Structure formats: C-alpha cells, structure tokens
Amino acid sequence: MQILTALEPLRTALAALKSGDNSDRPPEQPMDRPVLALVPTMGALHEGHLTLVREAKARAVHVVVSIFVNPRQFGPNEDLATYPRQLEADAALLEAEGVDVLWAPTVEAIYPPGYATSVQVGGLDAVLCGAARPGHFDGVATVVTKLFNQVQPDIALFGEKDWQQLAIIRRMARDLDMTHPRAEHIIGVPTVREADGLAMSSRNKYLTAQERAAAPAMNRAMRAAAARIIAGEAVAGILADLTAEVLAAGFRVVDYADLRDAATLEDLANWDGSPARLLVAAHLGKARLIDNVAVVASQTC
Template identity: 65%
Template sequence: MQTITRLDMLRNNVAWLRRDGATLALVPTMGALHEGHLTLVREARRRADHVCVSIFVNPMQFGPNEDLDAYPRQLEADSALLEAEGVELLWAPSVEEMYPGGFATSISVAGVTENFCGADRPGHFDGVATVVCKLFNQVRPDIACFGEKDWQQLATIRRMARDLDLPAPMAGSIVGIPTVREADGLAMSSRNRYLTPEDRAAAAALPRAMRDAIGRIEAGESVSATLTALKDRLTEAGFTSVDYADLADADSLRPLTALAATPARLLVAARIGGTRLIDNMAVGAATV
C-alpha cells in the first residue's frame, strides 16, 4: 500500500492504477477506522479493481465549539488495517495540502442540509460538500462508497454530484452501504468510544426504540404520536436530550407526516452523557 501526502504524487499513482482501463473506488474517511469503515472498503474492493481510501480530519466541517482537536487520530493503526484489507492507495493529506494558502471556496447545498444535523451544526455540510468535491476531483474515482449511518451526509453528497454534473464519480455511482451495527444494534461510530460503560449499555435503547417506532408507523399509527413516544422512550432510557426524531423523504429529506410512495427514513439524533449519537433506518417497503 502506498501512503500519499502530496497531490502530485496522488495523481501519478492514480494514473498508474488506471492503466489498461482498470477501475478505481474511493472510500473517504476521517480515520479512527472501525469495522464499519472496513465494510465500506470490502464493498469497494468487490465493485472495483483498485481501492483508494482517504483519511483527512476536515476542519471545515467542525464548528467553533466542536471536537476538532479531540477527534481521534491514529494514522499508523489505520494504515495497518487498510493494508490488511488490500487497499492500494492511502491518501492522507495535511490541512495545508488540502487547503493551500488563499483557499477561499466553499460549496453550499440547499434543501437537504437545513434540517436535522444541519440545524444543530451550521456550516457543517458546507464543509462536507467542499472536501468531498475536492476528494472526487483529486482521485477521480469510478465509484465512491459511503456509509448510510450519516444519511443526511449521503443525501448531501448525492445532491452535490447531481447539481454539479460531476463526471467522476457520477451521482449514480455514489454507493450507500448499510449501517454496520454492534451485536446489540447500536450503529458503529468513532464516537462510541466516548461512552462510559453505563452510557454504552443504555445507548442500545436507541436502535430498539427506532425499530419499534418503524413497526408502528408501518402499521398505520400516527407518525406524530409515534415520534413523541420514541422521544419519551429514549429519555426514560437515560438519554439526556433528543435533538430530533423525524420521518423524512429519503432523497429530499423533506419531513413527512405520513408514509408516501417514495422511500422514507426515520432519522434520530440524541445525546447520552457527553456524546451525541445519530442513527437512521428505512421505513416502508420502498428503498433507495
């Protein structure tokens, strides 16, 4: 595996991998890799001849009171995991390489970013869209793999690619991989390491409450009443607050008051101890 920190070297290595028409998949990450990330890597290997993984803790998507400095950085351990998975390229640029002096451009994606995590983290998805667009232009992959765990991020990236007519990857080649979960159902996340043992045990109530709410909605019960009951159940389980718990159109993220013919997702963000957990699940038979 080649670890690349300069853009000119990245482009040279990508060109070499693409010789004879070979295909290339990109898995963008911020490091602190876990089984969820490695699942993306394996799916990327299944879909393309070669895989490039990026590790970049993007300062543009962190707010002034967020955990940029505390975000875990473990490049050596991450590199070992990726090499064991057969990854050919690790793109690990510095902040200065990604955002050279004088950098003054950002991408804002309206519609899908205002609600949910976007309401709580202003500017976050501008940072996501900007860095992912740069990664796409740097690597020019045939496909890119993202986890469905952050559904709003996935919807934002797909919309950005469609709106800007990106050729590599095209919007239809941005692949969402189902969320990887722990044995008790909790979605894998780098932030799970911040949970105390007591909070970690209580956090398992989140996926259970979501699955119960989905069953009620699919059975025709009131969406509003079901979401209220979901929030109450999380509070009773030990969550200190629920930032949101909403049913939304899976593509536009427009809030829904009832199931429709289009795909829908139940999206939840809740805080337990000092940790904010997010999750989402498909609702109804229609999927994307």
C-alpha cells in the first residue's frame, strides 16, 4: 500500500493504477468491474470504516482510502483539536485489508495559500445537522468535491449513518454533473452497529463507561418509533415520545428527532408509505451522537 500526502505523487500513483485497467481483475470478476473506488474518511478507523473498504474491494479492482480531518466542517466550538488522530494505526488496518493507496493529505495540500472556493448544496444543508452546525455541510461538500477531483474514482462509498451527508453528496454530484463518480455511483453502505445496537462512530471514544451503557437506548427508542409510524400512528406524537425517551435515557440535549423524506430530506408531518428516514441527533456527555432508521412500507421491526 502506498501512503501519499502530496497531490503530484497521488496523480502519478493513480495513473499507474488506471493504466492497468482490469489487468489485476481476478478471473471470476466481470470485465466491466469499476477500476477505482474511493472511501473518504477522517481516520480513527473502526469496523464501520473497514466494512466500507471491504465493500469497495468487492466492487472495484483498486481501492483508495482518504484520511483527512477537514477543518472546514468543524465549528468554532467543536472538537477539531481533540478529534482522534491515529494515522499509523489506521494505515496498518488499511494495509491488512489490501487497500492500494492511502491518501493522507496535509491541510496545505487540500487548502493551499489563497484558497477561496466553497461548495454549498442549498436547502439540504440548512436542516437537521446543518441547522445545529452552520457551515458544516459547506465544508463537507467542498472537501468531497476536491477528493472526487483529485482521485477521479469510478465509485465512492459512504456510510448510511450520516444519512444527511449521503443525500447532500448525491445531490451535489447530480447538480454539478460529476462523472467521476456519477451520482448513481455514490454508494451508501448500511450502518455498522455494536452488538447492543449503538452505531459505530469515532466519537464513541468520548463516552464514559456509564454513558456508553446508556447510548444504545437512542436506537432502541428509534426502532420502536419507526414501528409505530409504520403502524399508522400520528407522527407528531411519536416524535414527542421519542424525544422524551432519549432524554430519559440520560442524553442531555436532543438537537432533533425528525421524520424526513429519504431522498429530499423534506420534513414529513405525515407518512404516506414512501421511503423515509427517522433521524435523531442528541448529546450524551461530551459526544454528539447521530443515528437514523429506515421507514419503509415493507419494514418489519
């Protein structure tokens, strides 16, 4: 595995991978298999990230993983300085998974002196986490655009845990007519959970033992709420009950507990059976945890 921190060496390495096209394709894989997959991360890798890597390897000939703690998606009072960084350990995990390139750029490689451009996905960025974290998704959209331009992947993979981020990136790719990857080649991978249902997250490291024991209550309450929505109960009452249950479990603040259209993130006061997501963000100790649950007509909870 090559570990690269500057753009020109990255371009050289990717050109070499792409020039081989499907030469490294195992005999059992189809000839039209995508050549290059990208898995963007901020490091502090856990099983959720590695699941993305394995899915990328199953779909493409070569895999690039980026690790970049993006300062533009952190607010002034957020955890940029303390966000976990463990590049050496992360690199060892990725090498063991057979990743071809680890792209670990410096801040200067992403935002050189005089950098002045930002990408904004209007509307989708102002709700849910965007309302609580102004400017966050501008930073996400900007850095992902740059990563797509730098790597030019055929496909890119993101976890469904941050459903709003996934929806924004897909909309951005569609609106900007991106081709590497195309919007339909931005793949969401189901959330990886601990045995007790807690969504895996690098920020789970902030939880004390007592908080960690309380954390799975949020997902349990969400699944129960989703079942009630599917059963036809009134959405407003369900969301009020969900918020109260999360707070009763020990969370100190609930930023939102919403039912939203799965694609447009439109707020749904009523559910008509179309694909939707129940999304929650809440604070537990020093950690801000997010999660979402699919609400679909065929779902059984």
